[in-house]
Amino acid sequence: MGRQMNACREVLRLNVDGTYLGRKFLAYRSQTSLLIALTALLGAGEWVLDYMNDPATAGNLVWLRLAFVWMLIPAWGVWLTSNHTLAALIALFALALAQFHDIAILKTQSGGLTPAIMSSIFYPMVAVLLCLGFSLFVNWMALALVSISPFLLAKTGWLGNFPYQLYGMVIWPTSIFLALICVAFAFGDRRRHLLEKALEDASNTDPLTGVANRRHFQLLLQRETSRFLRTSHPCTLLMLDIDHFKRINDTFGHPTGDRAIQALANICCKMSRDVDIVARLGGEEFAILMPETVLERSAHLAERIRLQVQELKMRCNSGSEFQWTVSIGIASLQLPAQAGKDAAGLGEQLMTRADAALYDAKNAGRNLTRFAT
Numbered sequence: 001m002g003r004q005m006n007a008c009r010e011v012l013r014l015n016v017d018g019t020y021l022g023r024k025f026l027a028y029r030s031q032t033s034l035l036i037a038l039t040a041l042l043g044a045g046e047w048v049l050d051y052m053n054d055p056a057t058a059g060n061l062v063w064l065r066l067a068f069v070w071m072l073i074p075a076w077g078v079w080l081t082s083n084h085t086l087a088a089l090i091a092l093f094a095l096a097l098a099q100f101h102d103i104a105i106l107k108t109q110s111g112g113l114t115p116a117i118m119s120s121i122f123y124p125m126v127a128v129l130l131c132l133g134f135s136l137f138v139n140w141m142a143l144a145l146v147s148i149s150p151f152l153l154a155k156t157g158w159l160g161n162f163p164y165q166l167y168g169m170v171i172w173p174t175s176i177f178l179a180l181i182c183v184a185f186a187f188g189d190r191r192r193h194l195l196e197k198a199l200e201d202a203s204n205t206d207p208l209t210g211v212a213n214r215r216h217f218q219l220l221l222q223r224e225t226s227r228f229l230r231t232s233h234p235c236t237l238l239m240l241d242i243d244h245f246k247r248i249n250d251t252f253g254h255p256t257g258d259r260a261i262q263a264l265a266n267i268c269c270k271m272s273r274d275v276d277i278v279a280r281l282g283g284e285e286f287a288i289l290m291p292e293t294v295l296e297r298s299a300h301l302a303e304r305i306r307l308q309v310q311e312l313k314m315r316c317n318s319g320s321e322f323q324w325t326v327s328i329g330i331a332s333l334q335l336p337a338q339a340g341k342d343a344a345g346l347g348e349q350l351m352t353r354a355d356a357a358l359y360d361a362k363n364a365g366r367n368l369t370r371f372a373t
């Protein structure tokens with residue numbers, strides 16, 4: 001019961017989360033757009049039904065039916081936009097006008113009951129299909145629109161002798177059924193979202209330490225260098241490497257080496273800020289990317305990490321303690337010196353400079369911090 005409640009809460013939370021809805025919309029954008037286009041063709045094609053129902057009036061309805069083709073414009077709009085809120089508004093607007101149009105046809109047609117019932121089934125269906133890429137709330141709004149609007153229009157007397165009871169008998173159960181289908185879709189989408197997220201986390205994370213892996217780090221680095229090119233805000237990179245790590249492995253065994261790698265990852269995460277990006281670049285080498293941080297501030301962090309490692313006694317499998325140290329290289333983004341580079345080139349250059357500073361620290365005796373020139 002508790003798990004179901006959590007799932008319900010998660011579905012509601014996701015359905016107001018802009019990032020999730022944006023991704024969901026992009027995943028379904030082509031289907032949503034094609035379904036709106038299909039509605040245009042079905043709306044125009046309904047003329048055949050008009051003819052079968054009432055051949056005498058059908059001739060007058062050709063142009064009304066053909067007017068459904070205007071819905072190709074919102075279909076095209078949804079296809080073009082990447083903004084899910086705008087797309088939801090376009091789809092709702094298209095639906096409202098299509099519904100209004102269909103009701104105008106009902107009014108014109110003499111034997112209005114059959115098309116009325118057909119329309120009451122057709123539009124809620126369309127609403128659900130249209131809103132595949134939208135939130136649960138948009139789906140419900142679309143359903144409410146197609147369910148309530150004929151009754152509201154009938155109240156004005158514009159629809160003449162409207163068959164309230166029969167129309168209601170069809171539309172209310174259909175709408176409730178479709179509202180529940182929307183909920184089933186929302187749960188299905190949440191499941192897909194959780195699986196995708198688990199997959200994404202696994203491909204971005206280093207399994208031994210839980211910090212970002214090299215591939216993910218390079219993407220984040222490029223994002224930061226792009227930001228730097230736009231804003232010129234400072235950004236600093238620390239590269240850390242455990243000294244004589246091969247010796248630790250060879251003397252105390254690989255499991256102890258793994259624990260040292262994990263300990264360094266923990267220290268880096270604990271000491272850095274939430275916005276800093278900690279990553280394991282491979283083996284015993286780590287990076288900390290510090291957005292909005294000048295060289296002096298990152299030098300403080302580097303020193304605190306270096307001292308913390310030096311003071312932390314590691315224990316090998318046999319129980320004896322040993323000391324270990326890290327060397328650190330620091331480089332920061334500098335606009336005049338690096339002007340003309342693109343984001344990827346700037347990131348690569350920053351890593352090369354930090355790496356060179358790290359090897360300066362190694363060559364100068366290890367357990368040191370060095371700055372890039």
Ligand SMILES: Nc1nc2c(ncn2[C@@H]2O[C@H](COP(=O)(O)OP(=O)(O)OP(=O)(O)O)[C@@H](O)[C@H]2O)c(=O)[nH]1
Nearest residue numbers: 241242243244245246247249254257258283284362
């Ligand atoms: N335990 C463990 N060892 C690893 C892992 N990945 C790489 N290594 C080992 O890390 C060692 C890296 O050694 P080197 O690159 O020679 O560097 P070092 O001994 O630290 O020497 P300096 O960097 O010059 O101080 C190699 O022996 C690798 O086998 C890992 O995930 N776990």
